[in-house]
Amino acid sequence: MPIEFGERIRRIPAYPLAAGYDLGQDVAMLASNESCFEPHPDAIAAAHEALAGVNRYPDPSYQPLRQALADRYGVARQRIVLGNGSCDILLSAGEALLEPGAEIVYAWPAFSVYPHLAAASGARAIQVPLDSEDRHDLDAMAAEITVATRLVLVCNPNNPTSTSLGLDAIEQFLARVPRHCAVILDEAYCEFALALGDTYASVELLRRHPNLMLLRTFSKAYGLAGLRVGYGLCGSEDLRAAIDQVRQPFYLNAPAQAAAVQALGHQDEVERRVSHTVSARLELSDGLRGLGCWVADSDANFVWTHLPDPDLEGEIVSGLSERGVLVRAGSSLGRVGALRVTIGTEAENQRFLGAMGELL
Numbered sequence: 001m002p003i004e005f006g007e008r009i010r011r012i013p014a015y016p017l018a019a020g021y022d023l024g025q026d027v028a029m030l031a032s033n034e035s036c037f038e039p040h041p042d043a044i045a046a047a048h049e050a051l052a053g054v055n056r057y058p059d060p061s062y063q064p065l066r067q068a069l070a071d072r073y074g075v076a077r078q079r080i081v082l083g084n085g086s087c088d089i090l091l092s093a094g095e096a097l098l099e100p101g102a103e104i105v106y107a108w109p110a111f112s113v114y115p116h117l118a119a120a121s122g123a124r125a126i127q128v129p130l131d132s133e134d135r136h137d138l139d140a141m142a143a144e145i146t147v148a149t150r151l152v153l154v155c156n157p158n159n160p161t162s163t164s165l166g167l168d169a170i171e172q173f174l175a176r177v178p179r180h181c182a183v184i185l186d187e188a189y190c191e192f193a194l195a196l197g198d199t200y201a202s203v204e205l206l207r208r209h210p211n212l213m214l215l216r217t218f219s220k221a222y223g224l225a226g227l228r229v230g231y232g233l234c235g236s237e238d239l240r241a242a243i244d245q246v247r248q249p250f251y252l253n254a255p256a257q258a259a260a261v262q263a264l265g266h267q268d269e270v271e272r273r274v275s276h277t278v279s280a281r282l283e284l285s286d287g288l289r290g291l292g293c294w295v296a297d298s299d300a301n302f303v304w305t306h307l308p309d310p311d312l313e314g315e316i317v318s319g320l321s322e323r324g325v326l327v328r329a330g331s332s333l334g335r336v337g338a339l340r341v342t343i344g345t346e347a348e349n350q351r352f353l354g355a356m357g358e359l360l
């Protein structure tokens, strides 16, 4: 007789895992929006040092990282939520806020973990289509908010489409969201976003919106994806406390915390990576446009392109893979005929463009 699992197991969609981790060294890994740069040497050294003490559980209040973030962004420690990657915070927020009868509103296509929140909680998901330029349609999203809405997710810049909205538009939207309803502004890629100005600008919004959380990560610009560290800056302590209430006691390991503190202290390195990424994304976008593809205006560390013929998607993705280049197929992310391509090293980007030239 088969094991009887909870009803929600049938509802929760499987996360579309990237292929190719077993292909060896000579592969351009452009499928998961990681950083092509290794972690800062001081971050590696700090993680090493912390390893020597892992017979103990990590400090459950995570003071060093909490304090470093509080100092950098001027947000009280009690309003900072930490997590084993920002995904961990997202899922915990879903658990804290959602239940059957509640509603969650988000744009689609957006980050592939969002559908998990409604499926796991039994809440109703309202997916609002992106506009014709693959950007969030905030008017359409605002129109979907009802008394039942508990959580709104805005992904800025949006994964997978790379597009972003300026803070004026975000603030006008926030003014239309009732205070009982939490908003998570998912800023996993904010360091790369020219439309946002800098990483402090959106922090200002927290002063006026206690129902807001800015969700961020060390997995992208800071190059610590494998260590799993995310954080959320909250507009109120209540929001942080409710999220922490549903979690396991030790959710962030000590080497990860130590590395994140060091990485945060090396903003010069972050800036260097961001400028490499911004110029490389222009080259990639121009290269793809030159091959006849439509390319979204990217504000992230990846580009999003519609192929000249949507039916080519499968052939192109496998052709790229045969040439040692891994990208994400749009069909696994909610849009047939598109590709999401992470910015890699100079050589990886050239290999991708060269292979696309052969295939198209």
Ligand SMILES: Cc1ncc(COP(=O)(O)O)c(C=O)c1O
Pocket: 032, 033, 084, 085, 086, 087, 088, 111, 155, 158, 159, 186, 188, 216, 217, 218, 219, 225, 228, 229, 230
């Ligand atoms: C929009 C967005 N949010 C959150 C995450 C989760 O990142 P992590 O859990 O590595 O912090 C990702 C990862 O790709 C993402 O694209």
